[in-house]
Amino acid sequence: MSPSTPTWTNWAGNVRSAPVALEHPTTTAEVQAIVARAARDGRTVKAHGAGHSFTPIAATDGIALSLARMNRVLDHDVTTGLVRVQAGISLHELNPQLAALGLALPNLGDVDPQSVAGAISTGTHGTGGRLQGIAAAVAGLQLVTGDGDLLEVDAEHPWATAIPVSLGALGIVTEVTLRCVPAFLLQAREEPASLPDLVGRLDELADDYDHAEFYWFPHTEKALLKRNTRVPHGTAAAPLGRLRHWWDDEFLSNTVYERVQRVAARRPGLVPHINAISGSMLGARTYTADSFDVFVSPRRVRFRESEFAVPRAALAPVIEELQTWFAARHELVSFPIEVRFTGADDVWMSTGHERDNAYVAVHQYHRTDPTAYFAAAQDIFTAHEGRPHWGKMHTLGADYLATRYRRFEDFLAIREDVDPKRRFTNAYLDRVLGT
Numbered sequence: 001m002s003p004s005t006p007t008w009t010n011w012a013g014n015v016r017s018a019p020v021a022l023e024h025p026t027t028t029a030e031v032q033a034i035v036a037r038a039a040r041d042g043r044t045v046k047a048h049g050a051g052h053s054f055t056p057i058a059a060t061d062g063i064a065l066s067l068a069r070m071n072r073v074l075d076h077d078v079t080t081g082l083v084r085v086q087a088g089i090s091l092h093e094l095n096p097q098l099a100a101l102g103l104a105l106p107n108l109g110d111v112d113p114q115s116v117a118g119a120i121s122t123g124t125h126g127t128g129g130r131l132q133g134i135a136a137a138v139a140g141l142q143l144v145t146g147d148g149d150l151l152e153v154d155a156e157h158p159w160a161t162a163i164p165v166s167l168g169a170l171g172i173v174t175e176v177t178l179r180c181v182p183a184f185l186l187q188a189r190e191e192p193a194s195l196p197d198l199v200g201r202l203d204e205l206a207d208d209y210d211h212a213e214f215y216w217f218p219h220t221e222k223a224l225l226k227r228n229t230r231v232p233h234g235t236a237a238a239p240l241g242r243l244r245h246w247w248d249d250e251f252l253s254n255t256v257y258e259r260v261q262r263v264a265a266r267r268p269g270l271v272p273h274i275n276a277i278s279g280s281m282l283g284a285r286t287y288t289a290d291s292f293d294v295f296v297s298p299r300r301v302r303f304r305e306s307e308f309a310v311p312r313a314a315l316a317p318v319i320e321e322l323q324t325w326f327a328a329r330h331e332l333v334s335f336p337i338e339v340r341f342t343g344a345d346d347v348w349m350s351t352g353h354e355r356d357n358a359y360v361a362v363h364q365y366h367r368t369d370p371t372a373y374f375a376a377a378q379d380i381f382t383a384h385e386g387r388p389h390w391g392k393m394h395t396l397g398a399d400y401l402a403t404r405y406r407r408f409e410d411f412l413a414i415r416e417d418v419d420p421k422r423r424f425t426n427a428y429l430d431r432v433l434g435t
Helices: 028-041 091-100 116-122 195-199 202-208 242-266 268-281 291-295 312-327 371-382 408-418 427-433
Strands: 021-023 045-048 063-066 073-077 082-086 138-144 150-154 172-179 185-194 211-216 222-230 285-290 303-311 337-342 357-365
Touching: 028 045, 028 063, 028 138, 028 172, 045 172, 091 116, 091 291, 116 172, 185 195, 185 291, 195 202, 195 211, 195 222, 195 312, 202 211, 202 312, 222 268, 222 291, 242 268, 242 357, 285 291, 303 312, 303 371, 312 337, 312 357, 312 371, 357 371, 408 427
Parallel strands: 021 063, 045 063
Antiparallel strands: 073 082, 082 172, 138 150, 138 172, 185 222, 185 285, 211 222, 211 337, 303 357, 337 357
16 A cells, blocks of 8 residues: 555546545555554545545545455355445446346446445435335445444444445445345336426336336427336347447447537537437337346446435426426526436435435536536425435535434434544535534
8 A cells, every 4th residue: 555645536527635645455454554544643534436426525635545446246145145345346347246146236327437335325326116226235334433443234233224325424334245136137118208298107107117217308398218127037138239339328328429518518509409409319229138237328428417306296396397497598408307216215314215206317518517507406406305416416504404314313423423533524524414
């Protein structure tokens, strides 16, 4: 381990920090030593994975700790589906290794560079009205606390449902036990749709499909509907051909779309026309492949994102209010809005805690200032009991968030136990949890 002092930047490029040192531990013992040294020196410590959060949740002017070298599968039991991993392993690394064991995570988001620790700590969720986010699959984990001690939390521990979505506020997660399911194939159906039709079918999308989501193009009524259905065991895979995959997912969705976004940033008056064309570019397609190959799509066009969970019954009013805001031409928005669903879970700081949700994600190209747009969307979301995704942009503080999470004060009490000197804090945590 040799410390260095680079500037750290997240994937989106909107968060930068200048840690005094960057460490690359490979074992839990090395993490403990780093935290103990930081405690002696009176410094803060923050771990980061892929930097795929749009908030400064991992930023620090203390010691930055990259978990990228803690990326091994440590143990597995195919019978129970329990898999123990080092917390720095990325979903991109983990998914094919699980497949080789005949296992899979029950749900995933639509990108996979995140570390397991980062994904669970920020509440990465995916879609599926009868399913939960990745943190709900945590059966146990190992945590280095503020003085360098080791805390093992299993399913029987009283904090079992408090620790997974920790925001990085309770310690450094070093190992995670995941509750996996037998590997499965998904049949993906993707097709253009109209927004009014989708709004009239929201309950059907959430309840009748294993995984449903749609992308709505602002200033239009055009959308792209994606429905992923689990197929019976023994069904043969029928993946996309290499040419179709390259054309749709690389050339149109990334290469061409990057150029389109540059034009929109330079000439915003063209945005409604661009969105109308973009909403018509991708045609219908159906294919069957490994679950992780269907869930995950390449995302190379840089953007900023804000996403809120709202009660499922609030989704139609939220969409209507966003339509009204777009119709007033307050701002022209070139990126689609993503809508997803999950079922309730019991993880204290999960956006899905004790509530079935719809998720509405607003995006803006990285060369365009998202401030006004995201503020307007946030006002709409919070008027409907919205809970912000912990890794995506928002301006809310502890006073608001305490009203949205029944176990908020209980979570703070655990923080007081494991990190009374705030070894793992930063400005973002001070805002969302209070000082």
